[in-house]
Each structure stands twice: as structure tokens, then as C-alpha cells.
Amino acid sequence: MEDKSLQPEIAIDPDEPSSLTLIMTLGVAGFFSGLILVVSYFYTLPVIERNKEQSLQEAIYRVLPGCQKYEALILNSNNELVKPGTVSGGENKSSKRIFLGYNDKGSILGFAIPASEPGFADLITLLYGYEAQGKVIIGFEVLENKETPGLGDKIIKDKNFLANFRALSVEPLIEPAKPGKKNKPNQVETITGATISSKAVIRALQNSMTEWRQAIDGYVQKNQLTYNQNP
Amino acid sequence: MNSIEQSGRATQELVKGLWKENPTFIAVLGMCPTLAVTNSAINGLAMGLATTFVLVGSCFLVSVMRNMIPKQVRITTFIVIIATFVTAVDQLLEAGFPKIHKELGAFIALIVVNCIILGRQEAFSYKNPPWLSVMDALGMGLGFMCSLLTLGTIREILGSGSLFGITLFGDKFEPWVIMVLPPGGFLLLGFLLVFINWMKFGRLKTKKAQVENG
Numbered sequence: 001m002e003d004k005s006l007q008p009e010i011a012i013d014p015d016e017p018s019s020l021t022l023i024m025t026l027g028v029a030g031f032f033s034g035l036i037l038v039v040s041y042f043y044t045l046p047v048i049e050r051n052k053e054q055s056l057q058e059a060i061y062r063v064l065p066g067c068q069k070y071e072a073l074i075l076n077s078n079n080e081l082v083k084p085g086t087v088s089g090g091e092n093k094s095s096k097r098i099f100l101g102y103n104d105k106g107s108i109l110g111f112a113i114p115a116s117e118p119g120f121a122d123l124i125t126l127l128y129g130y131e132a133q134g135k136v137i138i139g140f141e142v143l144e145n146k147e148t149p150g151l152g153d154k155i156i157k158d159k160n161f162l163a164n165f166r167a168l169s170v171e172p173l174i175e176p177a178k179p180g181k182k183n184k185p186n187q188v189e190t191i192t193g194a195t196i197s198s199k200a201v202i203r204a205l206q207n208s209m210t211e212w213r214q215a216i217d218g219y220v221q222k223n224q225l226t227y228n229q230n231p
Numbered sequence: 232m233n234s235i236e237q238s239g240r241a242t243q244e245l246v247k248g249l250w251k252e253n254p255t256f257i258a259v260l261g262m263c264p265t266l267a268v269t270n271s272a273i274n275g276l277a278m279g280l281a282t283t284f285v286l287v288g289s290c291f292l293v294s295v296m297r298n299m300i301p302k303q304v305r306i307t308t309f310i311v312i313i314a315t316f317v318t319a320v321d322q323l324l325e326a327g328f329p330k331i332h333k334e335l336g337a338f339i340a341l342i343v344v345n346c347i348i349l350g351r352q353e354a355f356s357y358k359n360p361p362w363l364s365v366m367d368a369l370g371m372g373l374g375f376m377c378s379l380l381t382l383g384t385i386r387e388i389l390g391s392g393s394l395f396g397i398t399l400f401g402d403k404f405e406p407w408v409i410m411v412l413p414p415g416g417f418l419l420l421g422f423l424l425v426f427i428n429w430m431k432f433g434r435l436k437t438k439k440a441q442v443e444n445g
Contacts (some may be wrong), residue, residue, distance in 0.1 A: 017301045025300060029308050033315035040319040047326035055329070146336055148412070 055143065056127070060099050060112040063129035063139030067101035067109055073219070074098075081219040098212060101129070108223065110138060113212055117204035120196045122146040124155070126204060128165065130212075132220045136185075137174075137205065140165035145197075152197035161198060164188045170209050176202050241366045248370030254347045255378035256427045261347040265379060266416040268338050272395050275383025277331045279376025281324065281339060283369070285316040286348050290368035294356040309352045310343070317343045347375060385419055386410045 061067050073081040074097055084097070099112040110131040116123045124147065129139035142156045155161060160179075168174065169185040176199055177187040190198040254260045264282070269275040289312045293300075300308050321339045324332040332339065342348070351371055356364040387393060390410030392400045409415045 017303065022301055022304045025304055026307060026311070029311045033311050036315050037318055040322050044322040044326035048322070048329075051326070051329045144333065151408070151412070 056114075059127045059141045059143060060101065063112050063127055063141050064101040064110050065129075065139060066103050067112075068104045070099045070101040070112065072097045072099055075215055079215050079218075081215045098216075108132075108220070111212075111216055112139075113208055114143070115204040115208035117200045117207065119145060119155075119200040120147050120152045124197070124200050124204065126201065128205060128208075130170070130209075130216070132216050135170050137165050137168040137170060142201075147194070147197045151193045154191045154194045155197045155201055158191050158194075160189060161191050170205075170213075174202055174205050174209070241363060244363055244366040245370040248367065248372070248374035249377065250374070252371075253374045253378060254371050255375055256424060258347075258350075259424070260350060261345045261375060262420075263341065264338050264345060265382065266413060266420065268335055269379050269382035269386055269416060270390065270411040271334075271387040272380060272383040273331065274334050275379035275381075276376065277324075277328070278335060278338065279372070279379040281320050281335075282342055282345060282347070282375055283372025284320055285313060285342050286351065286368045286372040286375075287365055288316045289313045289348060290351055290356040290364045291361055293352045294359060294361040294364035297357050300357075305357060306349070306353070309349055313348055313352075314343050347371060381423070382416070382419060386415060390415060 060070055064070070072084055074084050076082045081098070096114070098114070101109040101112060103109045110129050112127055112129050114125065114127050116125040118124070123144070124142060125144040126140065126142045128137050128141070130136075131138045140162065145153060145156065147153045147155065164182070165188075167185065168188065171186060173186065175184070175187050176190050177183075179189050179192050181187075182189045188198070188202050190202075248254065250257075252258060255262075255265055261282075264278050268278045289309070292312050293309060296308075317340065320342070321332075324335075324339060351368055355367045359367070384394065387395075388399065389407045390412075392398060392404045392406045407415070410419070
């Protein structure tokens with residue numbers, strides 16, 4: 001005799017829908033949600049990109065005080081700065097851009113350079129103004145950050161910290177200094193309670209300067225020549 | 232059911248979310264966004280509005296489709312519907328209000344796992360007609376928004392000395408930085424819960440006393 005209690009008891013619901021029904025339901029739901037998302041993506045994407053471009057533009061005028069107009073420049077394969085559209089072949093949309101600002105008389109004011117570096121939480125993206133002849137940073141603004149509210153996000157509003165970037169020498173190298181201990185033009189006072197975030201900003205500036213310095217110097221030399229010949 | 236009864240029922244479903252079954256203070260659901268984004272009043276308000284939109288939209292759809300969704304895959308279907316609305320809100324906010332979108336960051340995407348939404352669909356929309364579901368969702372959403380706005384307002388005033396970005400006090404005011412940090416959120420929520428329970432039980436006691444005294 002078989003012991004009935006050993007047999008597995010599987011309760012089969014007579015109304016149990018077939019697997020096909022279940023898959024169909026999810027398939028249909030997925031299809032419609034996909035459709036909605038594609039539509040919303042296509043309608044919002046141009047607006048989102050326009051917003052980003054606009055906030056970048058506004059920031060350019062702020063980090064280069066006195067800037068009246070600017071032009072974008074990208075690197076070509078010889079590590080030279082050129083106007084976009086003049087590069088043969090190797091140009092694409094993701095090329096990093098920097099911006100050359102002019103004052104109302106049409107002479108060169110400085111470069112607005114975007115840079116980014118991991119902070120305490122996620123990337124800190126910033127834009128700074130660089131005056132190539134004096135080799136100083138003359139303006140600075142954080143574009144995007146996810147630093148701790150109240151502590152790390154002081155990098156965008158702490159007046160003492162921001163004052164560091166009104167005339168910061170990049171030679172020989174930008175260095176961090178303890179709060180109140182800044183005694184050289186190339187030092188940045190960090191913020192108490194936001195050390196990691198402020199050091200990330202300094203690192204971003206250091207790396208970005210290393211990256212662009214040579215190309216910028218080359219460009220300025222070349223343009224200074226033409227400027228002097230045709231005053 | 233005649234129309235007066237119907238509208239009475241609808242009002243009841245709408246109002247219950249505001250106080251009696253408030254998702255934050257009574258049901259204590261959705262704590263993650265409640266604590267995380269209420270460091271300023273405007274963030275709390277925006278988060279509340281975004282959640283309300285997702286809640287109303289997804290509850291309506293679930294309710295309309297409730298007879299077509301087999302119960303074995305209901306949760307999965309709910310999540311697909313919620314995720315669609317959340318992604319749409321994310322994109323709309325980024326396009327329309329880039330500043331607020333920047334502030335709320337990842338928490339917009341995290342609305343998808345807010346248990347208030349899934350909870351309402353499981354408990355209400357899956358069993359009730361669309362118009363009642365929308366009322367229920369609207370009530371719950373507004374209740375959630377009011378709670379977030381309360382927390383955000385108090386935390387912003389104490390922690391930043393401002394309200395909706397407008398400075399309230401002079402330079403002499405030293406902001407309580409802790410109030411805009413996570414511990415401040417926990418503290419304030421704790422005090423508010425104590426206060427609300429104290430009021431609730433106080434009312435119960437007086438009711439009981441009235442019954443006993445005839």
C-alpha cells in the first residue's frame with residue numbers, strides 16, 4: 001500500500017491561466033510602456049540638451065568676467081586647439097570643448113574650461129576661467145554636484161572658498177592649504193567639513209590644467225603673433 | 232448606488248489619505264524619500280508632486296486594466312506601469328525644471344520602489360473602479376505631499392534659516408546644520424510621529440470618556 005501522506009500535494013487551481021497568457025500580459029504591458037517612454041524621450045531630449053547648453057553658456061560669461069562673446073575650440077590630433085569644423089576626419093560630437101572669451105574690444109580675455117572629478121558622491125563637474133598670459137584662474141563655478149547638502153555642497157556657496165579662484169596662480173601647481181593658512185598665490189584654502197569635496201575641486205583643476213596647458217600656450221603664442229602683426 | 236452616495240464615497244476615499252490614513256505619519260510608508268529629500272521645502276513639494284503624478288497615473292491604469300491582469304503576474308505588471316510613469320516624470324522634470332531635477336537627483340528614479348504606490352495598487356486599485364482609485368490615489372498623494380512639505384519647511388527654516396530659498400533671519404542666526412543632514416530628518420520625523428500619536432490617543436481617550444459618562 002502506498003502511503004498517501006508521502007505524495008507531494010500540488011494544488012492546481014482550475015482557473016490557473018496558461019503561461020502564454022501570463023507572458024502575453026507582460027508583453028503587452030511592456031510594449032505600451034516602451035511606446036510611452038520612446039515618445040516622452042523624443043519630446044524631452046531636445047529641451048534637456050538646450051537647458052544644459054544654456055546653463056553652460058551662462059556659466060561661461062560668469063567665469064570670464066567682462067566676457068562679451070566666445071567661441072568654442074577643440075583639440076585636433078596634433079594636440080593643437082582649432083575651431084570645430086576645421087578638423088579633417090577625427091572630429092566627433094563627444095570631442096571635449098573649451099571656450100575662448102573676448103571682451104567688448106574684441107581682444108582675448110581668457111579660456112573657459114570644463115573639468116570634472118569624483119567628489120564625495122558622484123562626479124563634480126565644474127567650469128573655470130583661465131587667463132593664459134598671467135597664468136591665473138580668474139573665475140570658477142560648479143556646474144553639477146551631488147555632494148552632501150550642508151557640508152560638501154559648500155563648494156558652490158562658501159564665500160571664502162570661492163574667493164580662492166578670483167586670482168589663483170597655476171604655477172608651479174595648484175595646492176591645497178588648511179583654512180586660513182593660504183600664503184602663496186597658487187594655494188586654495190579648503191573648507192572645514194568639506195575637505196574631500198574641496199580637494200576634489202583642486203584635483204579637477206590640476207588635472208585639467210595638465211591636460212590643456214600645452215595646447216592653450218601654443219594657441220596663445222600663435223594668435224599673439226597674428227594680433228601683433230595686424231593691430 | 233445613487234449619485235449622492237457615489238460622490239460621498241469618492242470624497243471619503245480622497246480625504247482619508249490626508250489625515251486618517253496618511254501614508255507618512257500614520258502608515259509610516261515611503262520613509263526613504265521622506266527623509267532624503269526634505270532638506271528644503273521646495274524639494275519636499277516637488278517630490279510630493281512627482282509622487283502624486285505617478286500614483287494617480289499608475290493607479291488609474293491598473294484599475295482600468297484590473298480585469299485583464301492575471302493575479303499571478305499582477306505585481307510585475309504594476310511595477311512595469313509604475314516604472315513607465317516614473318521614467319516619464321524624470322524626463323519631464325529634467326526638461327521643465329532642471330534645477331529641481333538636479334536637487335532631487337536619484338530620488339526621482341527611486342519613486343519606482345516607493346511602497347506607497349505599490350501598496351495602493353495592491354490594496355485598492357486592483358479591486359476598485361477607476362474613479363474611486365483615482366480619488367484614493369489623489370488623496371494619498373496629497374497626504375504624502377503635505378507630510379513632505381511639513382518636514383521640508385521645518386528643516387529648511389531651522390537648518391538653513393530660509394524658506395523656499397528666501398532668507399528669513401539676519402546674519403546673527405546660526406543655522407542648525409544637523410537639520411538639513413540625515414540625522415535631522417530622523418529626529419524631526421520622530422518628534423512629529425510622537426506629536427501625531429499623542430494627538431490621536433488623546434482624542435481616543437476623550438471619546439472613551441464621553442462614552443463611559445454616557
